[in-house]
Amino acid sequence: MKLIFTIILLIGLGRLQAQQSDFKHISFDKADRIALTHKDESLKNLPELTYKLTKGLATDVEKFRAIYKWVCISVSNDYNLWDLNESKRSRFKNKTEKLEQWNAKIKKKLYQNLLKRKQTICSGYAFLLKDLCELAGLRVEVIHGFGRTAYTNLNKNSKPNHSWNSVYLNEKWYLVDATWASGKQNPITFEFEFDYSDGYFLAHPQLFKTNHFPIDLKWQLIGNETFTFQSFLAAPLFYRDGFIFIEEPARLHKFHTNINISETGKFSYKFKIPIDSKSLVFQLDDGVQVTKIYPEIDIRNETTVLSYRFEHTGFYDVHLLYNDTYLATYTYKVVP
Template sequence: MRIFILYIFLYIFVFQGTAQISDFSHISFEKADEIALKYKDETLHNLPDLVYKLTSQLDTDAERFRAIFKWICSNVSNNYGLYERNKRNRQRYKDNPARLKAWNSKFQKIVFKRLLKNRSTICTGYAYLVKELANLADIECEMIHGYGRTSTINLKTLDSPNHSWNVVKLDGKWYLCDPTWASGNPNPESNQFQFDFNEGFFLSDPKIFAINHHPIIKKWFLLEGETPSFDDFMDAPIIYNKAYAYFSGHTYPQKMHNAIQRNQNINFTLQLQKEVAEKDVNLVIESSFRERKIYPKEVSIKDNSLSIDYKFEFTGFYDVHLYIKEDLIATYTVEVTR
């Protein structure tokens, strides 16, 4: 009896501590995705009807939530102009609480008007819509507010929460997802939004999610043990969206800026969530003089961990970009001294 109780305790502990999409490896989301694409021309004027169309033919909450998430990420565009307008005004009124409150109230109405009329929004609109549709499907889901960190954000101005995402409860356990970053990216030539669904932001592993998401309320890290401090978050490497397609965690270096001596190795270690070939791992190293692409000799993959060692032979300041094939994964800076 004691062994049985201990087993149940350990099962619950592990079950609650490793929330990620691999928990649902036994489920195919193909049907949910097909349904989401089938109703791509639906509007947001009748949310209960939309939810019924998306979920009524599916058997599990995981599939139903997938159909909702996939539909939103495939039909609601990210409005960069609206985001920039909000950022400017929040910065403008940051020392005037009354004006800032008035702007936030006004902006909230603008956001939801654009969402309803044009299916275009920013992160708060995405997170709100995911929560509302999930709740209509009797799936517990919450909006999470905090800080999001990307390569385009000026860290010097990151003095207040700037991002929103979701947690969803499936089979008694909370999972993380980010519909804004899952939906797509700006076109590099036109800077206009283009849909490009990123699987990695659906039921993400909390370890990699914490590198560029810092919730205001600590429990929503969904991490075991100690959670990252805000300084840890600000000092961390830049992790790009493509990292979520390959990796479940990032171990070394823990900081964006690193200092080593000449002829000293620097190590890069990340935890894999899918197979990667050693030959596909490459580094782009930039200095003030040149940029070069190299395929490191010391690359090893063992126990679902990718490890890269690289030795700098010359002093200087370098930007180091980690790639898998042509996919940009992470960026670091390295100062090499004598």
């Protein structure tokens, strides 16, 4: 009964929360086309750039879209600067003064690289987005906090490591992450590759909170609900493509679960678009071999429940894939 109540509450909240589907009636084709046309513009003249990106767009959300998309498709992640910063930060971890000096130095370097080469790391994306949007008369905030990816080992002593933005549209605040939307690192060459993913555009706060933890909690945008740093660290790992397909987890499982072999593992989601359930698979990795399994699927109302019963004991990484795209990861310890 309690569970049903929670689910109803969650779905109810979901309706109220600011997300991309609020703008279903607006097509972003024009804004996207404008962003693409001006892809190679430089950052030498920001007012002019903003003007070019927003001219002829009628609504604030379209203006914001054009600027956001432009930032995502024309500014690249600066991995060299990232590496340098990462090593200095760990070297000066316990030397506050040195760390401050370094921060002042890299701040300048960051903006220089951004202006000259259109390369940056997340602070740069977030500040550029804010500056451009303000020139267009839009309200945008830079939000600092913790970003959680498959390779960030966050713990309770970690320092903030990420920045993203919130934008005010039609009297509501929305969440976006231009850094993670713009591209990824090639796993072989380690070079940055542009590969825009739409999932972080006006993302659903219930999903966004699982990999973005703001220093100022009001930017979780989840109303009166409390979601602590501990819950954040214990949440499942959702990938950027997960944000494209999943509207919200109908029930938020934990990243790690201990399960008895006689029990069935259950996962429930609300998908954004009609999903071909045959294309939903779990990839199980027990450290030695990777297997693909097809979970049992039950769709009720708008909630899709996937269930699977493990055949052997052991420790598993469980990845949820849709047509070979990684959406989420969990770990399971299956005990006799």
